Amino acid sequence: MVFPDARDVPVDPLSEQRLSGSGLDYRIVDLADPAAARAFVRAETRGFLDQEPDDESVRATVDMMAARRNVGVYAATAGSAVDALPVATVDSWVTPMTVPGGGHVPMWAISAVTVAGTHRRRGIARSLLEGELRAAVGAGIPVAGLTATEATIYGRYGFGPAAPVARVEVDARRAGGIAPEPTGVVEYVDREQLPEALSQVHERAREQRAGQIPGWPLRWMRLAGTAPGEEKGRAVRGAQYRDADGVVRGVLVYALEILDAEFGADLVIRHVVADAPEALRALWAFAVNHDLIRTVRADLQPVDDPLPWLVADQRAVRTTVHDHGWLRILDVPSALGARSYRAPLDLVIRVSDPLGFAEGSWRVRIGQDGAAVIEPTADAADIALDVAALSSLYLGGVSATTLRAAGRITATADSAASFDDAFGSASAPTLSIWY
Ligand SMILES: CC(C)(COP(=O)(O)OP(=O)(O)OC[C@H]1O[C@@H](n2cnc3c(N)ncnc32)[C@H](O)[C@@H]1OP(=O)(O)O)[C@@H](O)C(=O)NCCC(=O)NCCS
Incomplete structure (x- = not known):
């Protein structure tokens, strides 16, 4: 494209x-x-x-x-x-x-x-x-x-929040350890090599979750602590997971905050990216099993990250979900037509938009193949909502049922549920970088 x-x-x-x-x-x-x-x-x-x-x-x-x-x-x-x-x-x-x-x-x-x-x-x-x-x-x-x-x-x-993320804090001593991966290796990476490694894995990983966009060199250099003006850059360390074929499938960038009174440290993750589940598991294991660590902290994690299911004691993982990726639909037929859907649908949405771009009533028809055709219509609406709500629903980051409960959209429970069957996705949308 x-x-x-x-x-x-x-x-x-x-x-x-x-x-x-x-x-x-x-x-x-x-x-x-x-x-x-x-x-x-x-x-x-x-x-x-x-x-x-x-x-x-x-x-x-x-x-x-x-x-x-x-x-x-x-x-x-x-x-x-x-x-x-x-x-x-x-x-x-x-x-x-x-x-x-x-x-x-x-x-x-x-x-x-x-x-x-x-x-x-x-x-x-x-x-x-x-x-x-x-x-x-x-x-x-x-x-x-x-x-x-x-x-x-x-x-x-x-704009509506469309790709929520989680800030996680793991009580490493309580977590009970994460089983190391039977295949592949985790190895340290010098800071200078981190930007390229992050870029390469992100380019593959971003295809796996809705809401992701490409990064750019300065973004990776800032995370790696190698960008000009990064005063705490030398505190940054990196590790990567190489699979059984020797391919780098995941990268972890972190810094240790020393806790003198505890003879220990907190491990603060600046970025973690993986394009395979075993790579992600191996990097979480590296961080959580690290010696002398009190807590492991990370932000911008997918809300359905497997971390709580990797540790022995789920109560060791504290998760705070917050808004991160915001979207604003400008062209309803093109935006909705660009994604695919999980179930057929045929209903009319009435979108209000004070700036006019998305304003109108639209029939959303989704076939068995998951492809959508969106056309303007004069038919009565099944769901009425503003453009910010539609933008929040776009990637499946929130359900119509939830927005209905919040009074943010007008719909019957059945219409909202049908909408959710179509708009939901197997993996939560996410956005792992700031821009
Ligand atoms: C946030 C910021 C861009 C607003 O600029 P501004 O020119 O003062 O905003 P405007 O006068 O155009 O106000 C636009 C509207 O936003 C509201 N608004 C402005 N700043 C706001 C804030 N910090 N929080 C909530 N609402 C705010 C105004 O009340 C106004 O509302 P209305 O149009 O409904 O009456 C400016 O304060 C800023 O530069 N902040 C620091 C950098 C920053 O936070 N940037 C945002 C990056 S994501």
């Missing part, structure tokens, strides 16, 4: 006009201009409360951003100074997202949403987000996605 390049999409004229009415200049940033690129990175870093980036970090971030459409908002008082920091930033790119059934949908990924402390609560974020969504629609992209630092910001633009 060839995806459009977000960098070819001009800024949204409506947001441009709105922001210019407030004396703000909304434009695509030319990263080829070093001063403008550096100012953009500094503004983004400041927005996320990070410390001032050094030159090497700026260079690494600019290299990564070169693959993205970077939009800045500039105060008129800054004149045309190229090194003026934008008062707001956003970047985006088009990426494949795995959908249930193993196919992909093109997704408009949105990142780097920041508004300067001096310019908050004036509607700038709204112009940025709506501008991104209109740009995505203009480029023919059916779904937008993001990860959110705060869970209360994006519902108003039609």
